[in-house]
Amino acid sequence: MIYKICPALLLMFISLSPNKFFLPEIKKTSAVELIKSSSDNDEEKVYSKLNSDQYPLPKLESFTQALKGFNRLKEKGLISKNILTLIDFSLSSNSKRLWVIDLNTNKILYNTLVAHGRNTGDEFAASFSNVAESFKSSLGFYVTGEIYNGKHGNSLRLDGLEKGINSNARERAVVIHGADYVSDSFIKNNKRLGRSLGCPAVPLPLVDGIIQTIKDKSCLFIYYPSQSYIETSKLVS
Numbered sequence: 001m002i003y004k005i006c007p008a009l010l011l012m013f014i015s016l017s018p019n020k021f022f023l024p025e026i027k028k029t030s031a032v033e034l035i036k037s038s039s040d041n042d043e044e045k046v047y048s049k050l051n052s053d054q055y056p057l058p059k060l061e062s063f064t065q066a067l068k069g070f071n072r073l074k075e076k077g078l079i080s081k082n083i084l085t086l087i088d089f090s091l092s093s094n095s096k097r098l099w100v101i102d103l104n105t106n107k108i109l110y111n112t113l114v115a116h117g118r119n120t121g122d123e124f125a126a127s128f129s130n131v132a133e134s135f136k137s138s139l140g141f142y143v144t145g146e147i148y149n150g151k152h153g154n155s156l157r158l159d160g161l162e163k164g165i166n167s168n169a170r171e172r173a174v175v176i177h178g179a180d181y182v183s184d185s186f187i188k189n190n191k192r193l194g195r196s197l198g199c200p201a202v203p204l205p206l207v208d209g210i211i212q213t214i215k216d217k218s219c220l221f222i223y224y225p226s227q228s229y230i231e232t233s234k235l236v237s
């Protein structure tokens with residue numbers, strides 16, 4: 001004989017045995033945890049977990065190189081924060097080509113305009129240098145330093161970590177600073193973003209927030225699809 005179970009009794013039985021009827025809470029995995037758990041540093045897996053909210057994602061190729069270098073620098077103890085700043089100089093200067101990413105939460109915190117050096121190119125970056133007074137941008141990996149108040153107001157010092165590529169950054173005073181020529185209005189009036197003397201300058205309304213977020217030994221990477229950089233760099237090759 002088949003008996004019908006009273007709904008009230010069934011509900012009471014389930015409430016007394018929660019572990020048998022309910023799945024455990026699923027823990028959200030951070031990008032940093034994915035890096036640690038992956039034997040082959042699966043950058044694509046980390047990329048797929050990024051939470052961009054209202055922002056577009058960076059290109060996979062630029063993010064992959066950035067994360068490889070970040071991971072190696074973290075292992076060496078050269079960076080201490082799980083914050084990654086990625087600048088993609090393969091994109092037009094009229095586009096928002098700087099991303100600040102929190103790898104603890106997989107969240108993109110900022111996506112904004114950023115200038116390149118005046119001798120690096122017009123709308124598009126094309127030429128890079130580590131030489132003083134070149135007024136060019138330098139590629140590669142940097143560690144963020146201390147805040148200081150200079151001619152551009154609050155600014156953030158950068159130390160280049162790649163010999164011959166960006167190692168003269170501090171000597172050249174290549175820093176994060178705000179500039180009025182980094183704005184949509186400047187693009188509208190001039191058909192392209194303004195250019196710096198080699199610094200990755202950002203919009204004035206965002207500079208303080210960005211600096212406070214990335215200061216004190218976080219990783220900054222300036223990407224460009226350069227074969228010579230890939231062959232020279234020990235962090236992405």
